[in-house]
Amino acid sequence: MSLRIYLPGDTTAVALGADEVAAALLEQASKRSLSIELVRNGSRGMFYLEPLLEMEHQGQRIAFGPVSAGDIPGLLDALAGDAAQHALYLGATEDIPWLKGQQRLTFARAGLGDPLSLAHYRSLDGFAGLEKSLQLTPQAIVTEVTESGLRGRGGAAFPAGIKWQTVLDTPASQKFIVCNADEGDSGAFADRLLMEADPYQLIEGMILAGLAVGATRGYIYLRSEYPKALDTLNAAIAIAQEHAYLGDNICGSGKSFHLAVRVGAGAYICGEETALLDSLEGKRGMVRVKPPLPAIEGLFGQPTLVHNVLTLAAATTVLAKGAAFYQDFGVGRSRGTLTLQLAGNIRCGGLVELPYGTSLRQVIEEFGGGSYSGRPIRAIQAGGPLGAYLPHSMWDTPLDYEAFAAMGAMLGHGGMVVFDDTVDMSTQARFAMEFCAVESCGKCTPCRIGSTRGVEVIDRIIARQEPAANRELLLDLCDTLEQGSLCAMGGLTPMPVRSALHHFPEDFG
Amino acid sequence: MTREWGGLSIQQVIAKRVQEYRDVSGGLLPLLHAIQGDIGYIPPASVAAIASGLNLSRAEVHGVISFYHDFRSAPAGRHVLQICRAEACQSMGSRELEAHARNTLGIDYGGTTADGAISLEPVYCLGNCACSPSVRIDDSIHARVDAAALDVLIASLTDAGESK
Numbered sequence: 304m305s306l307r308i309y310l311p312g313d314t315t316a317v318a319l320g321a322d323e324v325a326a327a328l329l330e331q332a333s334k335r336s337l338s339i340e341l342v343r344n345g346s347r348g349m350f351y352l353e354p355l356l357e358m359e360h361q362g363q364r365i366a367f368g369p370v371s372a373g374d375i376p377g378l379l380d381a382l383a384g385d386a387a388q389h390a391l392y393l394g395a396t397e398d399i400p401w402l403k404g405q406q407r408l409t410f411a412r413a414g415l416g417d418p419l420s421l422a423h424y425r426s427l428d429g430f431a432g433l434e435k436s437l438q439l440t441p442q443a444i445v446t447e448v449t450e451s452g453l454r455g456r457g458g459a460a461f462p463a464g465i466k467w468q469t470v471l472d473t474p475a476s477q478k479f480i481v482c483n484a485d486e487g488d489s490g491a492f493a494d495r496l497l498m499e500a501d502p503y504q505l506i507e508g509m510i511l512a513g514l515a516v517g518a519t520r521g522y523i524y525l526r527s528e529y530p531k532a533l534d535t536l537n538a539a540i541a542i543a544q545e546h547a548y549l550g551d552n553i554c555g556s557g558k559s560f561h562l563a564v565r566v567g568a569g570a571y572i573c574g575e576e577t578a579l580l581d582s583l584e585g586k587r588g589m590v591r592v593k594p595p596l597p598a599i600e601g602l603f604g605q606p607t608l609v610h611n612v613l614t615l616a617a618a619t620t621v622l623a624k625g626a627a628f629y630q631d632f633g634v635g636r637s638r639g640t641l642t643l644q645l646a647g648n649i650r651c652g653g654l655v656e657l658p659y660g661t662s663l664r665q666v667i668e669e670f671g672g673g674s675y676s677g678r679p680i681r682a683i684q685a686g687g688p689l690g691a692y693l694p695h696s697m698w699d700t701p702l703d704y705e706a707f708a709a710m711g712a713m714l715g716h717g718g719m720v721v722f723d724d725t726v727d728m729s730t731q732a733r734f735a736m737e738f739c740a741v742e743s744c745g746k747c748t749p750c751r752i753g754s755t756r757g758v759e760v761i762d763r764i765i766a767r768q769e770p771a772a773n774r775e776l777l778l779d780l781c782d783t784l785e786q787g788s789l790c791a792m793g794g795l796t797p798m799p800v801r802s803a804l805h806h807f808p809e810d811f812g
Numbered sequence: 813m814t815r816e817w818g819g820l821s822i823q824q825v826i827a828k829r830v831q832e833y834r835d836v837s838g839g840l841l842p843l844l845h846a847i848q849g850d851i852g853y854i855p856p857a858s859v860a861a862i863a864s865g866l867n868l869s870r871a872e873v874h875g876v877i878s879f880y881h882d883f884r885s886a887p888a889g890r891h892v893l894q895i896c897r898a899e900a901c902q903s904m905g906s907r908e909l910e911a912h913a914r915n916t917l918g919i920d921y922g923g924t925t926a927d928g929a930i931s932l933e934p935v936y937c938l939g940n941c942a943c944s945p946s947v948r949i950d951d952s953i954h955a956r957v958d959a960a961a962l963d964v965l966i967a968s969l970t971d972a973g974e975s976k
Contacts, residue, residue: 315940318955350942487937489898495939527845527882528938530951565838566845568880571936585840586872587879603837645942647903652942675904684899720941722903734902738936744879 305338306382309357309364311414313346313499314531315492320371321354327372328356331379345500347414348654349401357396358382366393401670406632407656408620408640409613410493413500419538421546424503430548432622436511437556444515445471448618450626452638457483457574457611458686458715458791460637460704463618466608469598470516473606478518480509481583481602481609484525484532485567485574488687490646490718494612496654498525498532501616502539506562508615510553511622513560516608521562524579527569536564571688571742575790576609578744589744590790611716613642634660637703647684647720648674657702663719664698671721678723682807684731686715688738689795691802692722692731711802713795728807733761735799739784743792749784750793756780757800770812774804817850825850826858830865840866840876844883853884881933889924889931891969893917894948897934900941905958909945910934912959916966929970 310316310325325341332339349355352368356378367378370391381389393399407413416423424430436444449464470478482505486494498505509521525533540562543549551559565583567573573582577591580602601607617639621629632639637659643666645652650672657666663683674680682692691712700706707714722731736757745751760777764770781797788794804811817825826847833843843862847854854877863870877883895901895910917925917932924931940946943955949965957965 314938314953315943315955318940318946318953319943353943486939489896489900489937490941491937492939492941528935528948530953565842568841568845568882569935570880582841583838585838585866585876587875647900647941647944649942688899718900718941720900720903726903731899731902734899738898742936 305340307340307342307359309342309344309416310354311346312343312418312531313353314495314529315350316346316353316355317531319353319369323372324354324356324370324375327375328379331375335379337379342417344416345414345418346496347396347402347500348410348496349399349651350653351651352393352399355393355396360386364396366396366399367391368393401651401653404669405656406640406658408629408632409504409616409642410497410501410654410656412504413496413654418500418502418535419542421503421542424501428623429503430507432619433507433511433514433548434554435622436514437554437558441471441515441517444511444622447626448515448621451621451629452626452633452636453614453617453621453629454637454704455611456613456617456642456716457576458488458713460714463610463614466598466610467512467515469596470518470606470608473599475606477520477603477605478516479602479605479607480512480516480518480521480615481576481580481597481607482509482521482523482615483574483576483579483609483611484523484529485579486529486612486716487526487571487574488689488716488718490684490720491644491687491716492646493642493644493654493717495529495532497612497616498529499535502535503543504616504619505536505612506539506543506548508618509562510548510560512608512610512615512618514553514558516606518606518608519559519561521560522583522602523562523564524567524573524583525564526567526573533564533566540564570744571738572744572790572792575792578790579609580607587744590746590792592789632658634658634701634703635705637705641702641714642717643702644716644718645671645721646718648676648680648723649721650675659703660701662699662701663693666702667698667719667721674721674723676723676725678725680721681724681726682722682728682731684720684722684799685718686713687718688735689713689791689798690715690718691798692728692806693802694806697806711798713798728803728810729761729765729812732800732803732811733758733765735796735803736761739792739796747788747790747793749787750796753780753784753787753793754796757784757796761800764811767812774811777804822851822855822858823861826855826861827865830862834865840868840873841880844877848883853887856885889928891929891950892931892933892948893966893969894933894935894938896936896938896940896944896946896948898937898941900937901944901946904944904956906945909947909957909959909962913962913966916963927970930966 355368578588739754833839
């Protein structure tokens, strides 16, 4: 009987040496005439344990990690005897507290099997949402999404149902579904993880969105920084086409949906939906004035449903299990689950999916396990490069969109970047302005020029030149950026700057 | 230019790719990626051919090439080393790593080492933020890269390392 071993092919696992581990495993197995079946699964998101090697043992999966190539001979010895004695033994994967303490909906399948196996996807309720959608009218699908309370996961948290309804209600000869997979926020990797571990879920979400709003074409706009996700998506789309999940006769229903991946070219601004649409049209990624809303006049001037990867993926759960099931998770107007990504200077970093409403402190302490460096944590930047730096006093706020907005912060895409006490917050504020200067599309003057002026003003504050006057100037500049920019790039760059100034004034002289 | 790609001249490569993408909706970005994939950069002399093929002005094509960080108008080194400059990597010491890379290679961002082995570029997030600092070399991403690990990676990219 052959031994089935799982070793992720995910970007982070491979970046930590998973391919070398796989090579060592195959070499040792052949030396020992051991029959093994190696499955390159997706990651479960426990990145601090990658490369995480799992094996099937007495009906359950047991895990070892983090494994390096040099560990393989000893590990195979241990497997022949008492595996539990091995130093890297973690017990049954499902019982690892870090994983067990989560409530996974969108990421329930992540890391369980070969991401490209359709049979595996189907065996875990895959395409249940699509099958149900094929029995429903477009309006019934949209109503289900509306009633679930699903909100956009890209950062703005706009109610998904309103967008779906608008696209459905706008007549056109061609409508589009566009997936925003331009996950540019530092600290965010949930989209990448999902696309690499469970690509069919995104594909299914896009197909059923197409059925709902009457769109027969879809594009996934993927950032070029994700080469592995590109390969996985392209392969998955080809397989889905072969098996009639995509094409002109979806599952024999006579309905059409065509899907293609388009690769970005290294521009953070293309994560903004209208800049993304311009980029998809083959232009510079310039932000558009709204209205018209993309739902009415989007890609090539046609009604377009633009959603983040996780929103489209979550729609499969909503349809498969019903709006009421999804509604049952969360608090207030934040329904369903939140995918937090613990990143930066954190001991146990990775993807944590929980119902909304848990506090940041709970997540950082229970899952994160403190800083990687072992030094005290000083600040957490929540929601990406345009999000606020939060001091200790703000970590007890429940993780929901409204509570974060009320304290001048945002959850955004759920990336949480942890900094220890060696961080200099004036340097971080300066970087926020510098990043805006590098990545601004240039359409709005406050963003295009104000960001460069911001760097200069912060430099003067750091050099102790008229600090009080320059501080006032900086705050005034922040107001101008916020009020005078079309999109979140200029509009939210003040958030990290102001939060650094306000909560960590000691770093500004 | 005398170098050839699969027996084709630069002009022929570009003509072939333009033909392939001229009828693709919004095809300029995929076309530029394809040309850069073939030749390694987008020759400024090709702008006119691309523009006329896609029925755009040269200014529009130039504007797109210069807007996106990925597109280059001159050849890069044999390998491209990108160092993540974003916040998660900053929290784990990427600023020191950047300085180390510049000093070791003797070049700044945008530069290529004298032996033509390595071009150094900044990148803003590789989606590997739980195991920072991250660097990308061509299409492979490396995690938890400190100065010593970077030295090993760099050594593997130089002529001596490559011939091993």
